[in-house]
Amino acid sequence: MHGQNALExxxxxxxxxxxxxxxxxxxxxTFLKCYFQDDYSLGEIAADFDISRQAVYEHLKRAEQVLEDYEMKLRLAARHDQIQAGLSQLEKQISELQPQxxxxxxxxxxxxxxxxxxx
Incomplete structure (x- = not known):
């Protein structure tokens, strides 16, 4: 996956x-931090942990699925986005009110x- 899809x-x-x-x-x-935050490659993670690239890939895929499963059940990220959008809309609306x-x-x-x- 490259470009915009990878960034998303x-x-x-x-x-x-x-x-x-x-x-x-x-x-x-640890694997998610290395891969998604520190920009390690699968090979670099594999070398650091003395496992195969395939094992790293499988650990990452499983961790991603677990995160998505939590979000499907709890919807914390979606609710956070909705709250932030509502607050931004309120800020826009109050900009038209009297200062006090x-x-x-x-x-x-x-x-x-x-x-x-x-x-």
Missing amino acids: KTNRINVLFDFYGPLLTKKQQ ARANIQMTIDLLRGAEVNT
Whole structure:
């Protein structure tokens, strides 16, 4: 997979990893980090862990599937995206309000954005 599809897949896996990474095994976490965050090749990971490239590939595919399964069941990433879109829409709408009303509503939006980060 090359180009835009690879970038989209990498972004998706990284988002899912942010939500569900702690639920993976240590090996799955390590392989995903190496491949998707540190940009290691299958061969480099295989050499570092003294296993075959095929074994690395299978570990990665299984970890990706586990992340997707968690997202299908829990929908945390989808809900996060929906909340962020709603907050952005609110920010756009309040930009047209009087300054005092805008400040009060912006404080509420900031509070909600903070809740997303701290969960």
